[in-house]
Amino acid sequence: KTKTTQISDQTNGMASPQVRSPELRKDSVTKRWVIFSPARAKRPSDFKSKSPTTQSQQQQECPFCLGHEHECAPEIFRVPPSSGLPWKIRVIENLYSALSRTLDDPFAQNHNPNSSGSVGQVLGGFGFHDVVIETPVHSVQLSDLSPQEVGEVLLAYKKRIQQLATHDAIKYVQVFKNYGASAGASMSHSHSQILALPVVPPTVSTRLDSAKEFFHETGKCSLCEVRVEDLLIDESSHFISIAPFAASFPFEIWIIPRHHSSHFHELDGAKAVDLGSLLKLMLRKVSFQLNNPPFNFMIHTSPLQVPNSQLPHIHWFLQIVPQLTGIGGFELGTGCYINPVFPEDAAKVLREVHIP
């Protein structure tokens, strides 16, 4: 980032003429206003710029590495399941679990945890918090794996969600990945997390409500209808990847199944490899174009305990968010985001980037 002294010649006008005017957009999925403001991209900073890449200690081994299994919380399952072979993927309990799998079901009979007072509600912290170790090798990243191997990671998510769905008290499962310290990661060894919640979280309720509203008005599912055109980045047999119309973050990507599907865990083996290949491609494009930025991905699925037949309006997708800008008091206060990059521009860049 350049220093502030260079911009004093711009102080007489507002944005320079070649900069597009700001625009507010709200998409029919998130129902959240986003401010698109290319002028914001030019602002200077007098703080030392953060290094774009993730600096991890030159550590070669950690508890997630092959041979360190005893340093981890208990294993739930591994891939391949046979214990004779070295593992490729391990699904384990999170040692510092945000929720407790040993507490009582907070909604169970003769248990009265849902104390609701004037001040608010309290619920026992029942739930599951697992870690998916995506590779036994410390230096390998998810995008280094083959499409088949990425597909196996996705199928490990699926298997674990199916197990969690057998608990009536679990209402929603959030699968997510943090890559790089500024995306929240505390461990550098390639992994993702699965958190199973006794409540349907707020963004999911909002998404369900707006999907229902859209379905009510149009008779269609909003993600089946998603207009691609200039927002399309890539496609595979079963999936498309787009820059969402009202992206909250610059270079945000959504990977969406072409055909209606409410729950991520409907994914079959062939689709998992196909998704693995598109996900790998998107991660490599982001890494190459944006200089290996920290990122998060999140799988947005439907609540559990609801049959697919009741969900014609709701369509799962995977959201990738490179962490390029950070947020401040405006976003914390309002829940609105300021995005300096129009999604059609991000889509063009990501469509055209040539990975060597």
Next chain:
Amino acid sequence: KTKTTQISDQTNGMASPQVRSPELRKDSVTKRWVIFSPARAKRPSDFKSKSPTTQSQQQQECPFCLGHEHECAPEIFRVPPSSGLPWKIRVIENLYSALSRTLDDPFAQNHNPNSSGSVGQVLGGFGFHDVVIETPVHSVQLSDLSPQEVGEVLLAYKKRIQQLATHDAIKYVQVFKNYGASAGASMSHSHSQILALPVVPPTVSTRLDSAKEFFHETGKCSLCEVRVEDLLIDESSHFISIAPFAASFPFEIWIIPRHHSSHFHELDGAKAVDLGSLLKLMLRKVSFQLNNPPFNFMIHTSPLQVPNSQLPHIHWFLQIVPQLTGIGGFELGTGCYINPVFPEDAAKVLREVHIP
């Protein structure tokens, strides 16, 4: 933060016995579930820890300094207003404005910007984005000012909000401050920002809805009724400061007017000094106890263009959020937060900390 190898003796059990069980809480103001999970505070990291304090370049002067006014976007007003004296506070246009004050009112007659398609809605980016320079001196921070001077900054917010409220198209004004690079700040010179929006943002709508619901059920305003007890941190003649019951962030603080008031800009001179003194105290406690962390504060007020008589249920407050933990894919995906510190513990610490 310690390395992961030290915790291998804990792998057989879950959280150690002295750690309190996790709990979910939702308060009647934000209506958002928060996971309280003290066990999370103990997790290790193999990334280099970020320095807790804000490292700015050893710069002594910047465009916000006395004598550099020509490097800034146009001034709106200054305090004191007389141009003969040196200024104490300047309210200026943001040079990299997120919204444009020169665009048409997006809701004006014979203007059809609110194009609503299957994909979503678009609105011209009309609005105001200002910067409040809180002091002419580069090295002075807000909490270094006297209570009277902090009060003058608050009255500058008030005056600017009153000006912005004269625009019918402005529906909400967000006042916020970013301190430190990891709280989003790009300028280290002490300042805050004021963003005036043509829409009511999502967190405000949610807050209004839950306040209405509470009022409907109880006949009372939820913040007039806020139970303090173990959540109280400090108080002044006209304000109390508390750790909110379902704080999203560790050591989050709310400063609330004792008597019902819907709009921040009802603040008078005496209350401004009183609030200035409590705000200064809270910022000094946070800085002293938590080692000068980055932080944000946000003023949560009511929408404009609505008379106070229609707002018996909604009560403004100021929220302070020290940035201690960062967020990850779980929070981005669900809108739920994981807070390792119970608010009653944070309140106790902040109540008892002795500032030298």
